[in-house]
Amino acid sequence: xxxxxxxxxxxxxxxxxxxxxxxxxxxxxxxxxxxxxxxxxxxxxxxxxxxxxxxxxxxxxxxxxxxxxxxxxxxxxxxxxxxxxxxxxxxxxxxxxxxxxxxxxxxxxxxxxxxxxxxxxxxxxxxxxxxxxxxxxxxxxxxxxxxxxxxxxxxxxxxxxxxxxxxxxxxxxxxxxxxxxxxxxxxxxxxxxxxxxxxxxxxxxxxxxxxxxxxxxxxxxxxxxxxxxxxxxxxxxxxxxxxxxxxxxxxxxxxxxxxxxxxxxxxxxxxxxxxxxxxxxxxxxxxxxxxxxxxxxxxxxxxxxxxxxxxxxxxxxxxxxxxxxxxxxxxxxxxxxxxxxxxxxxxxxxxxxxxxxxxxxxxxxxxxxxxxxxxxxxxxxxxxxxxxxxxxxxxxxxxxxxxxxxxxxxxxxxxxxxxxxxxxxxxxxxxxxxxxxxxxxxxxxxxxxxxxxxxxxxxxxxxxxxxxxxxxxxxxxxxxxxxxxxxxxxxxxxxxxxxxxxxxxxxxxxxxxxxxxxxxxxxxxxxxxxxxxxxxxxxxxxxxxxxxxxxxxxxxxxxxxxxxxxxxxxxxxxxxxxxxxxxxxxxxxxxxxxxxxxxxxxxxxxxxxxxxxxxxxxxxxxxxxxxxxxxxxxxxxxxxxxxxxxxxxxxxxxxxxxxxxxxxxxxxxxxxxxxxxxxxxxxxxxxxxxxxxxxxxxxxxxxxxxxxxxxxxxxxxxxxxxxxxxxxxxxxxxxxxxxxxxxxxxxxxxxxxxxxxxxxxxxx
Amino acid sequence: xxxxxxxxxxxxxxxxxxxxxxxxxxxxxxxxxxxxxxxxxxxxxxxxxxxxxxxxxxxxxxxxxxxxxxxxxxxxxxxxxxxxxxxxxxxxxxxxxxxxxxxxxxxxxxxxxxxxxxxxxxxxxxxxxxxxxxxxxxxxxxxxxxxxxxxxxxxxxxxxxxx
Numbered sequence: 001x002x003x004x005x006x007x008x009x010x011x012x013x014x015x016x017x018x019x020x021x022x023x024x025x026x027x028x029x030x031x032x033x034x035x036x037x038x039x040x041x042x043x044x045x046x047x048x049x050x051x052x053x054x055x056x057x058x059x060x061x062x063x064x065x066x067x068x069x070x071x072x073x074x075x076x077x078x079x080x081x082x083x084x085x086x087x088x089x090x091x092x093x094x095x096x097x098x099x100x101x102x103x104x105x106x107x108x109x110x111x112x113x114x115x116x117x118x119x120x121x122x123x124x125x126x127x128x129x130x131x132x133x134x135x136x137x138x139x140x141x142x143x144x145x146x147x148x149x150x151x152x153x154x155x156x157x158x159x160x161x162x163x164x165x166x167x168x169x170x171x172x173x174x175x176x177x178x179x180x181x182x183x184x185x186x187x188x189x190x191x192x193x194x195x196x197x198x199x200x201x202x203x204x205x206x207x208x209x210x211x212x213x214x215x216x217x218x219x220x221x222x223x224x225x226x227x228x229x230x231x232x233x234x235x236x237x238x239x240x241x242x243x244x245x246x247x248x249x250x251x252x253x254x255x256x257x258x259x260x261x262x263x264x265x266x267x268x269x270x271x272x273x274x275x276x277x278x279x280x281x282x283x284x285x286x287x288x289x290x291x292x293x294x295x296x297x298x299x300x301x302x303x304x305x306x307x308x309x310x311x312x313x314x315x316x317x318x319x320x321x322x323x324x325x326x327x328x329x330x331x332x333x334x335x336x337x338x339x340x341x342x343x344x345x346x347x348x349x350x351x352x353x354x355x356x357x358x359x360x361x362x363x364x365x366x367x368x369x370x371x372x373x374x375x376x377x378x379x380x381x382x383x384x385x386x387x388x389x390x391x392x393x394x395x396x397x398x399x400x401x402x403x404x405x406x407x408x409x410x411x412x413x414x415x416x417x418x419x420x421x422x423x424x425x426x427x428x429x430x431x432x433x434x435x436x437x438x439x440x441x442x443x444x445x446x447x448x449x450x451x452x453x454x455x456x457x458x459x460x461x462x463x464x465x466x467x468x469x470x471x472x473x474x475x476x477x478x479x480x481x482x483x484x485x486x487x488x489x490x491x492x493x494x495x496x497x498x499x500x501x502x503x504x505x506x507x508x509x510x511x512x513x514x515x516x517x518x519x520x521x522x523x524x525x526x527x528x529x530x531x532x533x534x535x536x537x538x539x540x541x542x543x544x545x546x547x548x549x550x551x552x553x554x555x556x557x558x559x560x561x562x563x564x565x566x567x568x569x570x571x572x573x574x575x576x577x578x579x580x581x582x583x584x585x586x587x588x589x590x591x592x593x594x595x596x597x598x599x600x601x602x603x604x605x606x607x608x609x610x611x612x613x614x615x616x617x618x619x620x621x622x623x624x625x626x627x628x629x630x631x632x633x634x635x636x637x638x639x640x641x642x643x644x645x646x647x648x649x650x651x652x653x654x655x656x657x658x659x660x661x662x663x664x665x666x667x668x669x670x671x672x673x674x675x676x677x678x679x680x681x682x683x684x685x686x687x688x689x690x691x692x693x694x695x696x697x698x699x700x701x702x703x704x705x706x707x708x709x710x711x712x713x714x715x716x717x718x719x720x721x722x723x724x725x726x727x728x729x730x731x732x733x734x735x736x737x738x739x740x741x742x743x744x745x746x747x748x749x750x751x752x753x754x755x756x757x758x759x760x761x762x763x764x
Numbered sequence: 765x766x767x768x769x770x771x772x773x774x775x776x777x778x779x780x781x782x783x784x785x786x787x788x789x790x791x792x793x794x795x796x797x798x799x800x801x802x803x804x805x806x807x808x809x810x811x812x813x814x815x816x817x818x819x820x821x822x823x824x825x826x827x828x829x830x831x832x833x834x835x836x837x838x839x840x841x842x843x844x845x846x847x848x849x850x851x852x853x854x855x856x857x858x859x860x861x862x863x864x865x866x867x868x869x870x871x872x873x874x875x876x877x878x879x880x881x882x883x884x885x886x887x888x889x890x891x892x893x894x895x896x897x898x899x900x901x902x903x904x905x906x907x908x909x910x911x912x913x914x915x916x917x918x919x920x921x922x923x924x925x926x927x
Contacts, residue, residue: 110903722820
């Protein structure tokens with residue numbers, strides 16, 4: 001799809017139309033009221049696939065279905081009291097409520113064009129309400145078309161923003177070419193290794209020649225002096241050969257490790273910069289599997305390539321040359337299995353590749369169960385769910401085993417056939433070569449071949465099958481590695497968080513925050529935030545309240561730039577946050593979550609969190625202000641106390657205070673608290689509250705809170721419901737309005753009273 | 765207020781709009797503008813239907829289609845046929861993998877369509893313990909293969925590595 005407004009298409013459209021189709025549209029539209037833009041959809045009014053177009057003029061909208069050649073009745077903007085889109089499941093409907101109360105289903109659409117239909121609603125509403133001229137409204141529609149239909153002309157993939165390079169097409173080289181960049185730094189060592197490989201190959205060819213001498217000359221003629229010399233020569237050749245092979249093996253292993261370490265680090269680093277929407281759709285188990293399992297598979301393969309492919313290749317060439325020199329006819333006979341092996345290898349590759357993908361999916365599912373359940377072992381135990389958990393794991397393992405076993409049939413049948421062919425090849429050489437030797441003995445002629453020559457030829461032939469066998473079986477490990485490489489590239493090629501403002505560190509992060517017409521959906525099926533408009537002045541302490549799932553955290557996620565694909569703009573200090581250097585921006589925001597993440601490290605390092613520039617005094621001071629110091633001093637190892645996985649060893653409130661100290665230390669200009677006191681008792685809440693008050697003074701602060709007592713310092717309250725801001729003002733104003741906030745306060749004060757009286761009863 | 769369960773003894777359902785119904789309870793109470801939704805749109809199509817009001821609050825509940833009278837059942841079926849669009853793929857005509865994403869050309873019960881699948885690992889799901897496959901395209905549209913073993917050999921061959 002693309003934006004088309006050229007001479008041939010006299011209106012905006014999201015998809016290139018055929019000349020005949022354009023002509024039809026022009027014909028059915030009235031001359032004095034031409035079509036201004038068209039949405040080319042995929043489904044008819046009855047939800048069958050069809051090229052169905054929504055046509056919009058300056059005052060009417062109507063549809064034309066190319067499949068059934070039907071034009072709908074025109075609906076005048078002036079007759080509409082409300083135009084809206086209804087998102088259903090797998091499709092949506094553009095509906096109009098007429099002034100006489102009748103509801104019209106104007107246009108059915110798939111989610112491919114859902115944002116464009118929203119733009120139509122905005123266009124019609126603005127014109128109808130007189131908020132904008134046709135030109136102004138059209139320019140907004142045009143911008144939406146452009147934004148939603150920024151596509152890569154090469155692969156047709158939707159881009160995150162107009163004009164950005166397509167990450168998929170940037171790396172259009174083949175997988176090996178991509179892996180080549182990791183090999184390049186190791187080139188000098190690889191060259192030395194190749195040189196050693198040539199030497200070892202030459203040395204490997206020497207023993208059969210000496211064997212020929214032994215059989216044909218030294219043994220029959222009892223030349224004892226030469227026997228000793230040949231024996232010592234053979235020992236010398238073997239020592240040098242294996243010593244060089246050992247050195248080469250070591251060098252290449254080091255190389256291989258460096259290559260894989262580089263890939264592993266790059267994949268991990270890339271994983272850090274992937275946008276949240278990647279993790280929304282990809283299980284962490286699958287990502288972990290790629291970083292550890294797939295890179296390990298690739299390591300095994302790359303080591304095998306670097307160590308063996310070169311050696312085996314030279315061996316193959318060297319042996320063929322020597323064999324041809326000995327007897328070209330016998331050589332040709334011994335080569336007969338090669339084409340069969342080569343063709344078989346290709347067929348094998350095609351057969352086995354899908355199996356490797358299936359096996360990986362199952363293996364990934366096993367890892368996902370592990371990463372889900374092992375960290376959550378407490379929950380499993382508390383719900384005595386051990387049996388179900390084990391059953392689920394067993395099912396995944398069984399599924400993996402079944403598929404792996406199926407692959408095993410092909411996996412083992414192929415090498416067996418190849419080995420059998422090679423064995424047959426050796427028998428043929430014995431038969432044909434033996435016949436030649438016997439003919440020579442019977443006719444007593446020299447010129448055919450001797451026994452020694454046949455023995456040495458068979459030695460070479462046996463050696464020859466080694467590289468053939470290697471290359472035949474290489475496809476197996478190669479397929480496995482290719483599947484791994486492909487998945488690694490899935491991460492390396494995935495679109496990272498875009499940092500369009502890289503280098504722009506001029507924005508005042510403590511400045512005014514403005515949400516302008518911000519709408520957002522995780523996917524296209526349901527809008528989580530709808531047309532949010534909000535202004536937060538510097539130093540404001542804003543409480544964001546609302547029921548669970550109302551969109552509070554999503555609002556914060558957008559401000560933190562976890563998601564950039566929203567409609568509208570968010571500005572800080574007058575600058576669009578997407579145009580500010582991401583690292584700079586985030587480093588000036590202190591973020592305290594409901595479940596703060598603790599790392600398996602000391603309390604000190606958990607507060608410093610990777611920044612060595614802070615002095616010990618600064619860290620202790622931050623902990624002190626965050627009311628964390630008082631419990632840290634009670635730990636036997638103080639700041640050196642190592643926290644277990646996910647902060648085990650500390651209570652929820654203690655972990656929370658450490659995370660506040662962590663935020664404090666960075667001296668942020670903006671603070672965001674996402675239900676920081678939701679999971680702690682009242683006493684701890686008081687301590688955290690105190691810590692927060694120390695932290696927020698003079699800083700723009702946004703606080704999501706279920707407990708309204710947390711918002712005692714807030715000078716502005718924003719009430720969000722079902723993705724909309726329904727109330728906004730000072731706490732006093734909202735209490736006077738007696739709306740949702742007022743009701744929430746009433747409910748909470750009642751439940752607080754009940755809780756207090758219960759406590760009193762228990763105390764009595 | 766407790767949940768209102770609707771069956772043939774407690775009330776009836778009438779369709780008022782393509783995706784909305786009216787519920788008339790036996791005691792004469794009329795609940796207008798309710799939107800029926802399947803609670804298990806993937807795993808159970810005829811049981812556990814919720815009826816939401818305009819603010820998406822649950823007002824009434826149907827446990828099982830079979831517990832309704834014919835008119836009510838037809839009203840719900842009609843709403844669902846409009847609301848839910850999950851085309852059933854009958855043939856996978858071609859599958860091309862390019863630049864990491866898949867492009868499928870398929871034949872469905874609603875006609876032929878080509879679409880792109882962004883992630884072959886997470887967007888093609890084989891339901892465990894069945895032969896049913898659920899697919900999500902790059903625009904978040906949904907498709908279904910009710911039983912891939914009943915598809916032609918060509919389709920099955922193309923599907924094999926993605927399962």
